[in-house]
Amino acid sequence: MQNLKKILENVEIKPTYEWLSILQYLDKNHNHPTAAMIFDEVVKKVPTISKTTVYNSLKLFMKKGIVTPLYITGSEVRYDFAQKPHHHFFCEECGKIYDLEVECPIFKQKYFHGHLIRQQHVYFRGICKDCLKKENKAHH
Amino acid sequence: MQNLKKILENVEIKPTYEWLSILQYLDKNHNHPTAAMIFDEVVKKVPTISKTTVYNSLKLFMKKGIVTPLYITGSEVRYDFAQKPHHHFFCEECGKIYDLEVECPIFKQKYFHGHLIRQQHVYFRGICKDCLKKENKAHH
DNA sequence: TTGCATATTTGAACTCATTACAAATTTATA
DNA sequence: TATAAATTTGTAATGAGTTCAAATATGCAA
Structure with a gap:
């Protein structure tokens, strides 16, 4: 507060x-x-x-x-409301967005091919851990 | 055609x-x-x-x-209309979107923290090469 | 070729996130 | 306390994208 x-x-x-x-x-x-x-x-x-x-x-x-x-x-x-920069995973099944820690030297650069980088947005898209589990259960 | x-x-x-x-x-x-x-x-x-x-x-x-x-x-x-997967740079000044080739081992993984990855979206945001040039010229 | 079912296209109406804007309210300052 | 500036509000408008039923085109069997 x-x-x-x-x-x-x-x-x-x-x-x-x-x-x-x-x-x-x-x-x-x-x-x-x-x-x-x-x-x-x-x-x-x-x-x-x-x-x-x-x-x-x-x-x-x-x-x-x-x-x-x-x-x-x-x-x-x-x-x-992000304190530390991080990336995301979006589940196409349930719509949930997970925070991800992605380590990559590229994300430390200030310039890329001459362009000034202010923000970096990375998100993966697919099926999350939980939804995969549910799908597997449905097969039994 | x-x-x-x-x-x-x-x-x-x-x-x-x-x-x-x-x-x-x-x-x-x-x-x-x-x-x-x-x-x-x-x-x-x-x-x-x-x-x-x-x-x-x-x-x-x-x-x-x-x-x-x-x-x-x-x-x-x-x-x-993408033949090969690639990433993007978005210029906040002129709105242009550039294609980027980003090499990173993380983008080769099929799973990340247990989540199945179907697509990877990476874009950087900032001021592009051309707009930086224009801004520098404006100072003379 | 004709008739009929299916696939594709169209336009109008609609939804919904976001923005514009001017009036109302609150806050800061003299 | 008065006045200006900052903040909040509600309504109306914008504009991307969707819905849907009618219209059109296409494929196919007889």
Whole structure:
């Protein structure tokens, strides 16, 4: 709670009730939620909050670099409150997004073929551990 | 032309005029176009074609594995008629998407942490070579 | 060739995530 | 306390993508 306030202050965002509530949700739920999911949960605690505020806040957080958008599903943006950079695995079966630690020297470079790299997005797509297990069970 | 027909027949798609025209556009333009861009160009050659046909065709091509969707910009899907798997660089300045050859042993694995990998999506984001040059010139 | 079933294409209506914007509210400052 | 600036809100609009039923084209049997 207190350190979330610090995080906002560090990037010069006034820790208003709405902004803190949204960040608090992201901090507690590392499930890469959509804007709608964030709204649906935060509105329970802050009944007056609007969807526009959720979108505005996320845009602000992204501009300040404390939230990363994930373009993985193609239909809506997922948001990641990421402390350390990491990568993702998207299960085509259940839709769940897993965090992955991928070690590769390429991801340490600042330039690639002359292009300045600001962000690196890596995600694998397939069937997750759990869904594979379920499928195997179905065969017995 | 003739080999595009073959490509379609190989994946059991009847080479109709519309499907061939769309694939032909993708083959000539490796600019990772949106569905709208594809429609706008193909309609010049096939005036009766509809947007729905473009979407239907792309969905069919994706199902058959000859076209890959790129979720990079967050606002719309880009389509890639990719022979060899490769990765991408997205310029935040000019919006251009470059093809990248990234060599990394991780991308050769079939499983990762128990998850079955079907597709690998890697894109870097930043400022491209050309836009960096323009910015440097602007300082003189 | 004709008739019929199937595959393909089309256009209009719709969904839904996201954005635009102006009014309302809150907060900071003098 | 007054006034300006920042923040929040709700409504309307945008625009990519989907749904669906009608229209058209194609393949095939008789």
